Amino acid sequence: MAARVREGAKPVVRWGLNHGLPRTALRAALRRGDLQARLVNAASTSSTAELHGLFEEIRSRGPLVKTQFAYVTATHSTVREVLTSNDFRSGVGATDNGPLARLGEWSARSTLHPVAPPSLLVTEPPDHTRYRKLVTRVFTVRAVEKLRERTEQITNELLDAIDPAGPVDLVEAYCSLLPVTVIAEILGVPAEQRQRVLELGGAAAPSLDLGLSWRQFRAVEAALAEFDAWLGEHLDHLRANPGDNLLSQLVAARENGVGLNDQELRATAGLVLAAGFETTVNLLGNGINLLRRHPDQLAAVQSDPALWPGAVEEILRLDPPVLLTGRTCARDTEVAGVRVREGSVVTTILAGANRDPALFADPATFDVRRDNARDHLSFSAGRHYCLGASLARMEGEVGLRVLFERYPRLRLEPGADRRRTRILRGFERLPARLS
Numbered sequence: 052m053a054a055r056v057r058e059g060a061k062p063v064v065r066w067g068l069n070h071g072l073p074r075t076a077l078r079a080a081l082r083r084g085d086l087q088a089r090l091v092n093a094a095s096t097s098s099t100a101e102l103h104g105l106f107e108e109i110r111s112r113g114p115l116v117k118t119q120f121a122y123v124t125a126t127h128s129t130v131r132e133v134l135t136s137n138d139f140r141s142g143v144g145a146t147d148n149g150p151l152a153r154l155g156e157w158s159a160r161s162t163l164h165p166v167a168p169p170s171l172l173v174t175e176p177p178d179h180t181r182y183r184k185l186v187t188r189v190f191t192v193r194a195v196e197k198l199r200e201r202t203e204q205i206t207n208e209l210l211d212a213i214d215p216a217g218p219v220d221l222v223e224a225y226c227s228l229l230p231v232t233v234i235a236e237i238l239g240v241p242a243e244q245r246q247r248v249l250e251l252g253g254a255a256a257p258s259l260d261l262g263l264s265w266r267q268f269r270a271v272e273a274a275l276a277e278f279d280a281w282l283g284e285h286l287d288h289l290r291a292n293p294g295d296n297l298l299s300q301l302v303a304a305r306e307n308g309v310g311l312n313d314q315e316l317r318a319t320a321g322l323v324l325a326a327g328f329e330t331t332v333n334l335l336g337n338g339i340n341l342l343r344r345h346p347d348q349l350a351a352v353q354s355d356p357a358l359w360p361g362a363v364e365e366i367l368r369l370d371p372p373v374l375l376t377g378r379t380c381a382r383d384t385e386v387a388g389v390r391v392r393e394g395s396v397v398t399t400i401l402a403g404a405n406r407d408p409a410l411f412a413d414p415a416t417f418d419v420r421r422d423n424a425r426d427h428l429s430f431s432a433g434r435h436y437c438l439g440a441s442l443a444r445m446e447g448e449v450g451l452r453v454l455f456e457r458y459p460r461l462r463l464e465p466g467a468d469r470r471r472t473r474i475l476r477g478f479e480r481l482p483a484r485l486s
Contacts, residue, residue, distance in 0.1 A: 065160065066268045073120075074262035080119045087118035087398060090375075091262065094473035099370045099402050103415055106403035114387035121377070121396035122389070125403025127410045127428065129387045133397050134376075135433035138384035142166055142173035143377040143396045160272070162279035165258055165325065169318045172435070179434065182319050185304045185311065186297065186438060195441040198233065202446060205232050206453045215485040218464060222481045226335040227253075227328070229450050233442070234327030238320070239289060239296030244281075251278040252325045259474040282321050286313075297323070327439055333372035333470075333477025334363075334447045340481065341366055341417055342455065343463050348419045353459060356452065363447040364424035368405045369417055371429035374476050375400045402476070404428045458485040 080088035086109055093102060106125040109116055114126040121143075124130055133139055159167065166173050171182055188194065209228050213219050227249055235245045254274035257267055286302065293299040298320055304310055311319060342349040342362070352358045380395045391397065405427045406414040418424075430437035437443070455461065464482040471479075 061160075062269070062272060065272075066263075066265055070261065070263045070268055071265075074264075076120070077262055083119075085119050086112070086116060087120050087123050090123070090398075090400070091473060094374055095260075095471050098469060099374070099476060100415070102374075102402065103406060106400060106406055109400070109403060110407065113389075115389045115391075115397070117389075121398050122386075122391060123398045123400065124387075125400040125407070126387070127404040127407035127426075130399040130401065130404040130428055131432050132386055133378050133399050134428070134431055134435070136384070136386075138380060138382055139378040139397065140175050140381045141376075141378060141435050143379055160275075162276050163282070163314075163318050163321050164275060165255075165322055169315045171319060171322050171438070176434070181309075182311070182315065183434075183438065185301060186319065186323060190438055190440075190442055192441045195445050198237075198442070199445055199449065201236070202229075202233055202449045203453060205229060206450055207457075210454065210457055213485065215458065217484075219483055219485065220480050221339060221483050222332065222336050222478050225454070226339070226450075226478075226481070227332045229335065230328035230331035230443075230446055233446060234324060237296060237327070238298045238324055239294050240285065240324075244285075247281065248278075248324065249328070251281065252329055255325065256329060256470070256475050257472050260472055278321065278325075279317060282317050282324075283313075286316060286320065323438070326437075327442070329475060330372040330437075330439075331443045331446050333475060334367065334443060335450050336478035336481050337370040337372070337476070338363065338366040338447060338451045339454070339461075339483075340463065340467070340478065341370060342451065343461065345417050348417055349455065351419055352452075353455060358419050359448050359452045360444070361421070361424060362419040363444055363451070364427065365417060365419050365421050366447070366451075367429040367444075368411070368421075368424050368427035369415075370476065371402050371405060371427065372476055373429065374402050374474055376431060376474075399428075401428050401431070461485050 077088045077091055081092050090102070090105055093105060109123060109125040114129040115122050115124050124133065164170065168174055169178060169182070171179060174182065206229060209225055213224050231245055231249045235242075235248065240248060251274050255271055255278060257263060258271045258275060263271065286298065289299050289302055293303065301311065301316060301320060342352070348362070352362050376399055378397045378399060380391050380393050380397065382393050384391050386397070405411070408414050410426060411421070411423065430440040462484055464484060466480060466482045468479040470477050
């Protein structure tokens with residue numbers, strides 16, 4: 052009986068530590084005008100363009116600004132320095148063994164979570180190096196280019212299935228289905244299971260956010276548990292029936308004779324699967340919105356298809372799929388002339404760095420011919436640089452180009468809704484008519 056009570060208390064403790072307490076503290080800080088609290092508050096209801104003024108205000112206060120909760124930076128050079136420095140580790144959390152850290156360890160969930168070890172997002176060398184090496188070869192530029200023809204085929208099949216005369220939600224019928232189909236084929240997920248994976252990924256997306264309500268938290272935990280159970284079943288199937296796909300390779304992969312244990316395998320496979328479509332859905336939706344609302348830029352890429360790769364980079368720069376990421380200082384150090392103590396958290400605003408006028412001329416302007424658009428930090432930097440960056444770029448280029456080639460007069464309809472998530476940035480709904 053006592054054991055059941057303790058187990059039942061763990062979700063409450065997890066919510067309190069990761070969401071309840073931060074939620075209360077953020078509300079109090081917001082009343083005092085704290086910069087970080089204002090950013091978190093605005094992120095769930097504002098577009099990236101609407102956050103532009105806040106990015107400028109943060110930069111005006113210096114390259115690294117102390118807030119109640121963390122240091123925050125929207126300066127490109129400082130963001131890059133933090134992301135590439137060995138003085139910082141990924142994620143946020145206690146670096147000591149204090150009471151809160153011990154309580155967090157006691158209440159930790161046994162199923163996978165994208166920001167809990169052994170996820171690639173929050174592990175560091177040597178484990179991170181070992182995990183990453185086992186999957187990197189599938190996402191090289193050369194390997195991704197081999198997928199281009201199949202991606203174009205999938206793109207046309209999805210567009211064939213849409214009635215061009217009727218209204219359509221492009222997120223539901225196109226933006227979500229293209230990347231989930233591609234990554235599912237890479238990972239050996241049967242066609243009949245892809246919709247379930249898509250739904251679970253969408254339900255779990257808020258897991259990256261801080262300050263969830265109890266109701267949101269329970270829904271996310273349920274989705275993660277269901278995803279974990281499905282992933283275990285899928286991996287068992289691949290062990291018994293290996294195929295020519297990444298997960299079959301991961302199951303069998305060995306580095307110096309050592310493979311991934313079950314927990315490592317689930318965490319790595321789960322992250323690759325979810326990240327393989329979640330951010331690309333946002334890239335496609337954000338790209339359609341930007342191009343349609345800037346007809347001169349759309350006309351430029353339509354008249355010169357060689358501009359499409361640069362257009363994708365500019366979309367990634369101006370309206371990135373991920374708003375920010377956090378780092379924890381591993382040892383006393385100095386960043387941009389500011390002393391940062393061990394255990395301090397730094398919030399690096401990727402979208403803010405992408406709009407830094409010190410690097411990008413007229414940074415709020417959408418310009419598909421921008422010659423340094425690829426200098427954006429939307430895929431992070433350093434050892435945690437996005438593993439699927441080449442795949443996302445290719446899918447973005449193919450998905451947008453083919454869509455606008457087939458339907459050059461596509462128009463957006465009223466009723467577009469942005470996702471309410473703070474970290475992941477994209478559209479929940481994007482109503483349109485293709486012709």
